[in-house]
Amino acid sequence: MRIGLLTGGGDCPGLNAVIRSVTKSLINLCGAEVIGIEDGFLGLIERRVRPLDWRAVGGILATGGTILGTSNSATPFAWQGQDVSPAVMAYAAELGLDGLVVIGGDGTMTIAERMGRLGLPVVGVPKTIDNDIEGTERSFGFDTAVATVTEALERVQTTGQSHGRVMIVETMGRYAGWIALEAGVAGAADIILIPEAEYDIETVAGVCRERESRQRFTVICIAEGAKPVGGTWTVDRRIETSPDPIRLGGVAHALRAQLQPHLHSEVRATVLGHVQRGGSPTPFDRVLATLYGHHAAHLVRDQQWGQMVTLQGGQLGSIPLNHVAGRNRLVTPTHPLWVCAREIGVSFGELSRP
Numbered sequence: 001m002r003i004g005l006l007t008g009g010g011d012c013p014g015l016n017a018v019i020r021s022v023t024k025s026l027i028n029l030c031g032a033e034v035i036g037i038e039d040g041f042l043g044l045i046e047r048r049v050r051p052l053d054w055r056a057v058g059g060i061l062a063t064g065g066t067i068l069g070t071s072n073s074a075t076p077f078a079w080q081g082q083d084v085s086p087a088v089m090a091y092a093a094e095l096g097l098d099g100l101v102v103i104g105g106d107g108t109m110t111i112a113e114r115m116g117r118l119g120l121p122v123v124g125v126p127k128t129i130d131n132d133i134e135g136t137e138r139s140f141g142f143d144t145a146v147a148t149v150t151e152a153l154e155r156v157q158t159t160g161q162s163h164g165r166v167m168i169v170e171t172m173g174r175y176a177g178w179i180a181l182e183a184g185v186a187g188a189a190d191i192i193l194i195p196e197a198e199y200d201i202e203t204v205a206g207v208c209r210e211r212e213s214r215q216r217f218t219v220i221c222i223a224e225g226a227k228p229v230g231g232t233w234t235v236d237r238r239i240e241t242s243p244d245p246i247r248l249g250g251v252a253h254a255l256r257a258q259l260q261p262h263l264h265s266e267v268r269a270t271v272l273g274h275v276q277r278g279g280s281p282t283p284f285d286r287v288l289a290t291l292y293g294h295h296a297a298h299l300v301r302d303q304q305w306g307q308m309v310t311l312q313g314g315q316l317g318s319i320p321l322n323h324v325a326g327r328n329r330l331v332t333p334t335h336p337l338w339v340c341a342r343e344i345g346v347s348f349g350e351l352s353r354p
Contacts, residue, residue, distance in 0.1 A: 004036075005100070006100070007068050008105075008111070009127065010072050012129055013129075013144035017060075017290050017293065018125055019066065019067060029298070029301050035050070038050065039071045040074055040104070041071065042071040045076060076111070077111070088115075101122075101296050105132075109324045112325075129173075130174050131176065131178035136309075138311050140288045146182045152169055156169055156219060157217070159268075160216075163217075164216040166268070168268065176223075176225070177225070180192055180226075181337055185337060185340070193222040193226040200349055204349045205262035207347045217265075233251075235247065307319065308320075
C-alpha cells in the first residue's frame with residue numbers, strides 16, 4: 001500500500017504530531033509506504049513529494065508548523081485560472097497512490113471531497129485553530145490558540161488595571177467565535193464579542209462606563225469576525241487566488257475608534273494575529289493530533305474512504321466528507337459555555353438577551 005499525505009490551509013500547532021502518527025501507524029498497521037506531498041495540493045500540482053519513514057517523522061511531535069509545508073491558495077480546480085485536476089489525478093496515478101490522507105480545515109476538506117469524486121480515495125483529518133469544522137467538536141490547534149489568547153488577556157488586564165484603561169484583544173476565528181468565547185472566559189474578559197451575536201456599541205460603552213466608576217478597567221475579547229448591529233465584517237485584505245479570498249482583521253481598532261468618544265478612559269487595541277497559530281502545541285493538542293492521525297490510519301487500512309475523522313461526545317469516529325465540505329460549525333446561543341458566560345455577568349454587547 002502506498003499512501004500520500006499532505007497538510008493544507010493555514011499552519012497550525014499539532015500538524016507535525018498528525019504527520020508522525022499517520023506515518024508510524026500506517027507503517028505498523030499495514031506496512032504501508034508513505035509519501036509526503038509538499039505544500040499541500042500545490043505539491044501535487046507542481047509534482048513535489050518526498051518519502052516519509054520512521055526516521056523522517058522522529059522528533060517532530062512538539063514542533064510547531066508542518067515539516068511538509070502548506071498552502072492556503074492552491075486548489076487543483078482553479079490554479080492560475082485553470083482546472084488542473086486531470087493533471088493532478090494523472091500524477092497521483094503515476095506515483096501509484098492507493099489513497100491520500102488530507103489534513104486541513106473546511107476549505108481543504110472541500111477540495112479533498114471533490115478529488116474523491118474524481119476517483120482519488122481520500123481520508124480527512126480536521127485541522128484549524130478556529131474549531132469551526134462541521135461534524136467534530138474539537139479540532140487540534142484550537143487548545144493551543146486558546147492558551148495563547150488567554151495569556152494575552154491576562155497580560156493586558158494588568159496594564160488596564162494600572163492605567164484605568166479599556167483593553168481590547170482581537171482573536172482569530174474567521175466567522176466563528178469559539179476562540180474568543182473560550183479564551184474570553186478563561187482570561188476573565190468582561191466583554192466578549194463574537195460573530196454569532198452582533199454587538200451594539202452603546203451597550204458595550206455602557207458596560208465600560210459602569211466599570212470606569214467601579215473597577216477602573218475593562219477587558220474586551222473580540223473575534224475578528226464580530227460586527228456591529230446592522231454592520232459588516234472588518235476586512236483586512238482580499239486574496240483573489242485563495243478559495244476563501246476574504247481576510248478578516250482590524251476589528252479591534254474599529255471598535256476602539258467607536259468606543260473612545262463615549263468614554264473617559266483611554267482605549268487600547270491589540271491584534272494578536274498569527275501568534276495564535278504558531279509555536280509548540282499544548283499537551284492536549286499533541287494527544288488529540290496523535291489520536292486523530294492514528295484513527296485516520298485505521299480508516300485507510302479498512303478502506304473507509306471519503307471520511308473525515310471526528311470527535312463527538314469524547315469518542316473518535318468519522319463523517320462523510322460531503323457532510324463537511326462548504327460548511328462551518330458556529331457557536332449556538334444554547335451552548336453551555338455561552339450560557340455560563342452570560343450568567344456569570346459577561347456581556348456580549350447585545351441589545352437584548354434571548
